[in-house]
Amino acid sequence: MSANRPAAVVVLAAGEGTRMKSATPKVLHEICGRSLVGHVVAAARELGPEHLVVIVGHAREQVSAHLAAIDPGVRTAVQYEQNGTGHAVRMGLEELSNSGIALDGTVVVVCGDTPLLTGETLERLAGTHAADGNAVTVLTAEVPDSTGYGRIVRDDDGAVTAIVEHKDASDAQRAIREINSGVFAFDAQLLTDALGKVRTDNSQGEEYLTDVLGILREAGHRVGAAVAGDHREILGINNRVQLAEARRLLNERLLHAAMMSGVTVVDPATTWVDVTVTFEPDALVQPGTQLLGATHLATGSEVGPNTRLKDTAVGAGARVDNTVADSALIGEGASVGPYAYLRPGTRLGPKSKAGAYVEMKNAEIGEGTKVPHLSYVGDATIGEYSNIGAASVFVNYDGVNKHHTTIGSHCRTGSDNMFVAPVTIGDGAYTAAGSVITKDVPPGSLAVARGQQRNIEGWVARKRPGSAAAQAASAARRDPDGEQ
Numbered sequence: 001m002s003a004n005r006p007a008a009v010v011v012l013a014a015g016e017g018t019r020m021k022s023a024t025p026k027v028l029h030e031i032c033g034r035s036l037v038g039h040v041v042a043a044a045r046e047l048g049p050e051h052l053v054v055i056v057g058h059a060r061e062q063v064s065a066h067l068a069a070i071d072p073g074v075r076t077a078v079q080y081e082q083n084g085t086g087h088a089v090r091m092g093l094e095e096l097s098n099s100g101i102a103l104d105g106t107v108v109v110v111c112g113d114t115p116l117l118t119g120e121t122l123e124r125l126a127g128t129h130a131a132d133g134n135a136v137t138v139l140t141a142e143v144p145d146s147t148g149y150g151r152i153v154r155d156d157d158g159a160v161t162a163i164v165e166h167k168d169a170s171d172a173q174r175a176i177r178e179i180n181s182g183v184f185a186f187d188a189q190l191l192t193d194a195l196g197k198v199r200t201d202n203s204q205g206e207e208y209l210t211d212v213l214g215i216l217r218e219a220g221h222r223v224g225a226a227v228a229g230d231h232r233e234i235l236g237i238n239n240r241v242q243l244a245e246a247r248r249l250l251n252e253r254l255l256h257a258a259m260m261s262g263v264t265v266v267d268p269a270t271t272w273v274d275v276t277v278t279f280e281p282d283a284l285v286q287p288g289t290q291l292l293g294a295t296h297l298a299t300g301s302e303v304g305p306n307t308r309l310k311d312t313a314v315g316a317g318a319r320v321d322n323t324v325a326d327s328a329l330i331g332e333g334a335s336v337g338p339y340a341y342l343r344p345g346t347r348l349g350p351k352s353k354a355g356a357y358v359e360m361k362n363a364e365i366g367e368g369t370k371v372p373h374l375s376y377v378g379d380a381t382i383g384e385y386s387n388i389g390a391a392s393v394f395v396n397y398d399g400v401n402k403h404h405t406t407i408g409s410h411c412r413t414g415s416d417n418m419f420v421a422p423v424t425i426g427d428g429a430y431t432a433a434g435s436v437i438t439k440d441v442p443p444g445s446l447a448v449a450r451g452q453q454r455n456i457e458g459w460v461a462r463k464r465p466g467s468a469a470a471q472a473a474s475a476a477r478r479d480p481d482g483e484q
Contacts, residue, residue, distance in 0.1 A: 002042070006108055007103045008108070008427055009049040010053050010108070012089070013055055015089055017238065019238045020238070031246055035070070035292060039115035043118055043122055044122065047123060051075065054067055054077075055079050056077070076095075077092045085206075106184075106186065107185070108125065116233045116250060125209055126185055129226070133222065142179075144177070144467045149166060150210075151163070151178065154178075160223040168291070178227070187221075194216055199389060251271075255268045261279065263283045269288075273291045278295075297395045298315050298317075300317040302320070304322075308327075322339045325340075327344035329347045330342075333350055337356065339356055346361060347365065348365045348366045351368045353369070358374055365382050368384055369385060370388065379393050380394050382407045383410070386409060389413050389416070406424040411430070414431050414432045415434070418436040425437070425440075426442050429442065429445050430445070461474070
């Protein structure tokens, strides 16, 4: 918990975000496995605030439901009409007051569309605010190009005297590279009092939160600033181009952290990860790989190229190549792919194999068992050190219900087998190639379930006279040994 724990954090997330041109509210668009507002809430939580309030407005039912799902401790306050940032913060403070909560200490205000903002930067803001004894502290950033941003004007002591919008700035002020981020730390009581004095006599007829700074300064209070270490942290998202840029920046940050912790990422430019992905040292990620959700790569595992894993755990020393997996468990030393599809409920034991063009769902595969190629294994349990022949299908669905297939340990099943569930193959049993297995097979037995082969002599000559096949057959009959 932060040493400068604030009384409250207020997140502004009521806007519509029309420039996104989307039916999805802006703050619910996702990057790296988390919504924009979810990233901000996570950063705010690192401060350990006594209260966390998100201001909702546009699509408030949808946004509120999302917040309840990702962080049940979040309070929401409704801004029924978007009458400015000052009005939004006032709605948040009123929500707390109406619940009998009297704030004493620091209130941090952040924007719900700044997903790159970190808890470390918010901690620096809160620390500066406390150390300098400010009434309000602005989070600022020094940017390469400040065009379009509000400039931070300071006095000789470093206190903030004004935030001047670009259109109102003089030439000297436009040369200033320090800009306003829209993130603030306030003294709670002074903020409450000042919000009651904010006027709406401006071109938009709205209550601006930035007016609070002037009100407090005129009352003799100090307005300070804390500079973000990386100006990209304060980037707000207003359109899909900015969304993609933020995703790229956050992905670079996540991969940098992974590589610094001992993970090899062969090509960061083609590797994408979510914030919830975890790694152990000496994991190896090949190009073209996406790691999503709660995916975990253990020590010595190798994933990719061209692989997408979601909510999947990869054991130590396992190899996953050209594979799609969702909610699967891949055991130590297991081998998957190329071109495998592991669906939810797949559990591969240590040193097992799901080979080329194998699909699995709700399947438990024992240690050392191999499903090498061209097979579907669904709703099944397979024991240890068994081998499933090529082109096998576990026929689990009767059109109404799913049924289970059990294959024991040290079994050898033939190619082109159909296992019609429910059916059990005992330990050590064999099945013949081309069999359709509909009955249980006792341990140690050989099951043969196929029709007797019958050869109809001369069929091609009678039914396909003059064809290439008929000519080839005729030539073969004349010279059965292939001699000239």
